[in-house]
Amino acid sequence: xxxxxxxxxxxxxxxxxxxxxxxxxxxxxxxxxxxxxxxxxxxxxxxxxxxxxxxxxxxxxxxxxxxxxxxxxxxxxxxxxxxxxxxxxxxxxxxxxxxxxxxxxxxx
Amino acid sequence: xxxxxxxxxxxxxxxxxxxxxxxxxxxxxxxxxxxxxxxxxxxxxxxxxxxxxxxxxxxxxxxxxxxxxxxxxxxxxxxxxxxxxxxxxxxxxxxxxxxxxxxxxxxxxxxxxxx
Numbered sequence: 411x412x413x414x415x416x417x418x419x420x421x422x423x424x425x426x427x428x429x430x431x432x433x434x435x436x437x438x439x440x441x442x443x444x445x446x447x448x449x450x451x452x453x454x455x456x457x458x459x460x461x462x463x464x465x466x467x468x469x470x471x472x473x474x475x476x477x478x479x480x481x482x483x484x485x486x487x488x489x490x491x492x493x494x495x496x497x498x499x500x501x502x503x504x505x506x507x508x509x510x511x512x513x514x515x516x517x518x
Numbered sequence: 519x520x521x522x523x524x525x526x527x528x529x530x531x532x533x534x535x536x537x538x539x540x541x542x543x544x545x546x547x548x549x550x551x552x553x554x555x556x557x558x559x560x561x562x563x564x565x566x567x568x569x570x571x572x573x574x575x576x577x578x579x580x581x582x583x584x585x586x587x588x589x590x591x592x593x594x595x596x597x598x599x600x601x602x603x604x605x606x607x608x609x610x611x612x613x614x615x616x617x618x619x620x621x622x623x624x625x626x627x628x629x630x631x632x633x
Contacts, residue, residue, distance in 0.1 A: 440536060465622070507566075511563075
């Protein structure tokens with residue numbers, strides 16, 4: 411199983427600042443990496459797929475980068491709506507396996 | 519606009535079989551997409567359960583594979599999850615979602631308690 415490790419567990423930032431979230435894979439996953447945002451009581455929402463492609467409707471202040479085992483989600487100019495938990499998820503096709511990171515909570 | 523709605527028993531006892539359905543609206547499940555199940559518990563975070571195609575082709579998490587059955591009912595436009603021999607460790611919020619690799623659209627989830 412590919413283990414996904416996110417850091418930090420909690421990130422305290424102020425509105426208007428930028429946030430950088432990290433995700434590390436235990437094995438090379440190429441660019442098969444997605445990022446999700448989850449707010450309390452809600453389902454996760456897809457933000458980024460293929461490591462750097464924004465999903466439909468996602469503001470351009472969200473950007474993803476990386477490949478192989480090291481990935482980053484950057485949120486520029488944080489807005490109040492961005493305070494949430496962010497998860498990374500890898501997907502490899504063969505054998506099919508999807509695993510999630512433990513999440514980073516972005517708080518004020 | 520595609521919407522997914524999970525439904526299930528809410529509470530069940532250890533050793534019972536969990537059956538969940540996901541009603542898909544606004545999109546045909548036969549339209550070339552895979553459909554997945556993911557669960558979330560405080561102890562284990564987000565855990566992928568498996569994915570199914572409308573043809574019945576499916577793949578699942580090796581750790582759950584022996585207990586999981588995934589299926590699709592094209593006449594009802596819904597997908598289903600069956601998990602046998604549940605224990606307290608299966609207590610979680612269960613989500614269905616559209617996608618094979620990354621999950622594009624998610625349902626709101628349904629809470630399952632094993633007690």
